[in-house]
Ligand SMILES: Nc1ncnc2c1ncn2[C@@H]1O[C@H](COP(=O)(O)OP(=O)(O)OP(=O)(O)O)[C@@H](O)[C@H]1O
Ligand SMILES: O=C(O)C1=C[C@@H](O)[C@@H](O)[C@H](O)C1
């Protein structure tokens with residue numbers, strides 16, 4: 386069976402909802418960001434600094450390919466749609482859920498966290514621009530859009546009901 390995949394912008398709750406889905410569905414969670422951090426033994430900012438963003442994107446593609454057909458829950462990184470090859474993989478995957486909420490909500494959620502190089506020090510306007518650039522791609526690969534500005538139980542239950 387193919388995996389259940391969560392996509393969406395930084396801070397929408399892919400990791401948080403993935404953890405809850407994993408418990409509720411009794412399936413393992415593979416958080417692509419954590420998987421990369423654990424394999425590389427470096428934080429995401431360290432990988433970006435040392436090797437650059439493109440290298441991180443290549444690691445993301447490799448990790449996605451490794452897990453996509455393993456019947457697990459996959460929480461992706463917000464930039465998974467930056468690469469044509471990951472988009473191609475996700476286009477062929479049925480259960481891709483696009484978690485969405487207003488950029489203002491996301492901005493508040495991730496403001497204090499300096500673990501995201503593509504959000505660190507960015508203004509709301511800059512984040513909006515990045516979101517606009519990615520929005521079409523999320524839409525293209527999504528099986529279903531999920532309103533992620535609700536309690537996590539509600540969000541997770543809607544995903545489970547649509548399976
Ligand atoms: N439904 C929700 N309601 C309120 N807060 C939430 C909700 N979902 C997630 N959060 C909070 O928002 C922050 C970001 O969540 P999370 O790390 O799960 O996002 P993400 O989509 O995985 O981000 P990234 O793309 O950077 O990996 C966390 O502090 C989390 O607790
Ligand atoms: O949206 C992005 O570009 C990113 C999102 C995070 O999940 C990480 O994958 C990394 O910080 C890059």
Ligand SMILES: [Mg+2]
Nearest residue numbers: 399400418461
């Ligand atoms: Mg995450």
